[in-house]
Amino acid sequence: MNGLGLSTRAAVARLALGRSLALGALPEEGVDAKGLEIPAQILFSTQDIMVWVGLIVTHAVRHADKPLNSSDAFRAAVRSHWHRGASLLMEDWLAANEDYDRFVETLINRRASLPEIAERGGAVPSVKQPTESTDISGELLKALSDIGITGEARGYTHGPRVTRYKILLPDINQFDKLRRGLERLGLVLGLNGALPSVSPGDEAKTVFIDVPRPVDTWKNTGFSDLKAWCADAPDDPNRLTVFPGVDVMGKPFSFDLASAPHVLVGGATGMGKSVCVHALILSLLLKHSPSTLQLALIDPKQVEFAVYADSEFLYGGAVVSDAAKARDQIRALVQEMESRYAQFAKAGASSIAEARAKGIRLPFIVVFIEELADLIVQNRDVETHIVRLAQKARAAGIHLVLATQRPDAKTFSGLIRSNIPARIALTVQKASESSIILDETGAESLLGRGDMLIKTTGSSPVRVHGVYIARTDAQEQVRRQRAPMRA
Incomplete structure (x- = not known):
């Protein structure tokens, strides 16, 4: 009531009902017992009660399996709509960073998107969307x-x-x-x-x-395009060139992970985050050999990185999925970092590039963590080691790519964020999630299916359409690279 500037609980409840009625079928789970009951004669006035009854009954006819043929069923529907709508309004409020003006603008824009009069049994008319050949x-x-x-x-x-x-x-x-x-x-x-x-x-x-x-x-790009881009890119053992996709005009977009030097990849489920990670991995495999690159693959979900289980590039010789083994591998990477710096000191070098120039052959190590949130939840102490790598590992040639589908402040702390300068944001559900990934909004308005915003060190976000990588593409690349080694 205070946040919305409304004087009664009934006014808030009506707003919540309207928020829910604009959506589809009600969820199956029940409602909680929070809040206070509101008498029907207060919730609905005599002037508009028939409108509310009509809206709620019509919603049930369109979306529910059972009609509202009793007062108890109607009362249950009201409670369910009230519960869902209140939760959604709270999400809207938080997404607006509890800013009253932004929140009200959200409500106004949502109201403006509704038709004044709906066509009976038909869709709301709209301006014809442009095809590729259309000039609008x-x-x-x-x-x-x-x-x-x-x-x-x-x-x-x-x-x-x-x-x-x-x-x-x-x-x-x-x-x-x-x-x-x-x-x-x-x-x-x-x-x-x-x-x-x-x-x-x-x-x-x-x-x-x-x-x-x-x-x-849409014109989509695939693995054959990625191979062509990598073939055209200059060969430089001191670069980690990756191609996540093409820009809005269709030109290949790339950046040097060695300069990034660490990346966060975030996005909602099904928006292309994992495909983006595979594009980064395959970019590296296409430009390097096991003597110049090793991959530390940590996969708490146990599904995404299994395709690389036979790769000759694996740091430690295996994909890690067990939480305890993941913690041990990250600790081993910290020790590897310290060992490299000791070698650099003896050789009078300050970075992996200088060490290589002095004859010390060390591969890059790129650490991919498929679901950072799961790993931190299972091992809270692992965050300290990840932060240490993010702070110090760049010059040692160790780089992090951290992926998550749950970008929130609890699992992606400010200390990690401040040390991971490069960001890739795919479509997210809320502006607040975009802010966690990019430090600014925008990812909540992307198109999905690999549409992303990429922010590298010192640059503004660039919109990129992701290259599509199928599981068979990764299998093909691993098999092809193992064949000459066996021969």
Whole structure:
């Protein structure tokens, strides 16, 4: 009540009911016993009670197996909607960082996305989404005008998943207004929940607006593309070049993990996080031999890295899935780091590159942890060793890639975050999760299916569409690299 500025519990409950009624079927689990009961005559007024009854009954007809044919069933439905809606509103409140204005803007935007009058038995009409061959410059300018922004179209370019429109803003002061109005712009364009994005243009007073296209018009990249990129990249044993995908215009995007020097990869389940990790691993395998690279693969989930079990690149000779063995391997890596620095001191070197120049042959060691949250929950003390590696291991040629599908402050502490400068954020559910990964919002508005924001040291986030790696691709690469060694 205090956060929303509402005077009664009934007003909060009605808001929660509306939040739930906009969604699909109610979950099967029951509701908790928190809160106080509200008499029906207070919850619903005599003026609107029939509207609420109609909404709740209609929702049950559309989404429930059983109709609401008794007062007890109706009362249970009200409680379930109230419970779900209150939980979702609390998530909205936290996602807005408990900022009243941002929270209210969320509610307003959600309300604006609902039709005033729904077609009977049909979908809500929307602006036709652009196909790859479609130029919607006119519709885009009209949509900009609808949200109070004047612009001039200066051309467009089709990328793999979005079409980039170059727009001149005669009044550059409207740029901030445009960034704040992207949700409404997506609504006017009929993008069905997807959001356009905006970035500075390549000429004075211009901006780029990237408009998502339907999935069936996307151009995807695969393992054959990754192999071609790696073949074209310069051979340098002191670089760890990785290719997570292509930029919004379809150009291969790469960065040097040795300079990164550590990376966090985060994203919701099913959004492409694991595929991204495989793309990083295969990039390294395609550019290195076991004499210049070793992989320490830690997989608490016991499923993602099994495909590399026979690889000649494995540090310690095996993929680690047991929590105790994972802790032991991370401790061994700390000892390896200290041992390398002792060798460097004797040789008068300060880094792995200098040591190699002096004839000390040491491979890079890249540590991939598939689910950081699971590992830390099982072994809280392992976090101390991970932080130590993140702080000191770069010059020793040891680099971390930490992946998680649960980016929260409890499992990804500020001490780890401050020492992992490079970030890859795939689609997340909340703006707060994007902030944990990137230190800024934006990942909550991505398109899924490998769409990501990559932030390397000292740079702004770059949008990248991930390369698709199938399990058979990894198997093929491991088998191919083992064959000449056996021969």
